[in-house]
Amino acid sequence: MDKRSHKRVVLFIGLLFLILLGGALAAVRWIDTVHTEELEMLGQCILLKPGTEGEYTAAFLGKNSVDRERALRTGREARDKYGYTERFRTFSPSLAAFLPVLISFMLFCTLLTGFLIFYQQKKRHLADIKIFDLEDKLAEMGEENQILRERMAREEAKTKTLVTDISHQLKTPLASLKMCYEIADSGSFTEEEQQTFLRQGIHEVNKLENLTKALVQISRLETNMIRVEGKMESLKKTIRGAVNSVYMKAFEKNITISVDEFEDEKIFQDPKWTQEALVNVLDNAVKYSPPGTEVELRVSSMVSCCLIEIEDQGIGIPKEEMHQVFQRFYRGDRTEVQDTEGSGVGLYLTRKILEDLGGSIRIRKGKRGSIFQISLPKTPYRAQK
Secondary structure (H helix, E strand, O other): OOHHHHHHHHHHHHHHHHHHHHHHHHHHHHHHHHHHHHHHHHHHHHHHOOOOHHHHHHHHHOOOOOOHHHHHHHHHHHHHHHOHHHHHHOOOHHHHHHHHHHHHHHHHHHHHHHHHHHHHHHHHHHHHHHHHHHHHHHHHHHHHHHHHHHHHHHHHHHHHHHHHHHHHHHHHHHHHHHHHHHHHOOOOOOHHHHHHHHHHHHHHHHHHHHHHHHHHHHHHHHOOOOOOOOEEEEHHHHHHHHHHHHHHHHHHOOOEEEEOOOOOOEEEEOHHHHHHHHHHHHHHHHHOOOOOOEEEEEEEEOOOEEEEEEEOOOOOOOHHHOOHHHOOOOOOOOHHHHOOOOOOOHHHHHHHHHHHOOOEEEEEEOOOOEEEEEEEEOOOHHHHO
16 A cells, blocks of 8 residues: 555544544433433423422333323323424424434445545556556567567578578589599699699688688677777778778789879778778779779768769679679679679678768769769767767
């Protein structure tokens, strides 16, 4: 019972006590009034006929030998003769003394009934509230369980997809590596041919190593083992590092990487992972561009972000694949793509890094190839939210 209910009960008990006490006092007063009226009537009879105290007292106490039927008949005759009836139609003092008792009892019964009705309604209201609360909690638990089941189903589907993708990615280089070493060990080829197969095997091992590193990076990012922590750093320094990382690969294919001049500024980024994201895009541009072409990098300063555009003169990306290339292990079905070495994790890793920084990446069609547009916030995006 709460404090408010306790106060109401105490107040009701106090009021009940006062009503009973008043009723008891009214009853005592009524009894005293009746005795007083009897004594007053006895005194009047004695005063009207002195010397008859004993007879009148005995009559009032009911100790005389007068026949009661005869006395009642005599009284009725006196009433009819002297108009005695009108006196008893008035409000007698004894009845007036008893009236508070009757009123107090009726008031007590009314209060008791009202209290019981109120208490019952209060209990029913509290029970309804508890039922509603229980229903709300059950509904919330049901929704949470449904969300948990859906999340588990998604995680299970992701796990199955991941296992399938990894198996597919590992199957080809492992099969090629096995074939190279079986041929090299067969003795049916010249030493020069065996060395060629050995070099091919080493190449496949390197592919497996790069794929494994990419898988480890993706796993760590997705499980928050590696945290992308942004801070205010120079954008030009990050871009310079990314270009230097792919410069030799572009030089070997006689591809020029040009960076349009722009005013440097510090933006919200993680230099290591932002550079990794840019390297993946630049490497992709060099990989799918023919020799003698150019990869152009442009930077535009917006109000709240910086826009980095990387345009190549490569094979381009069909419109229906522009969103799919950012999926894990996705590679197009075209011959130019399948014949080029790749694992399909670079652009997916780039998207994950940029999203953790509050940025984004998208593709649009260029004059000859594709244009990758990268948006990076100038200030911490969590603070902007």
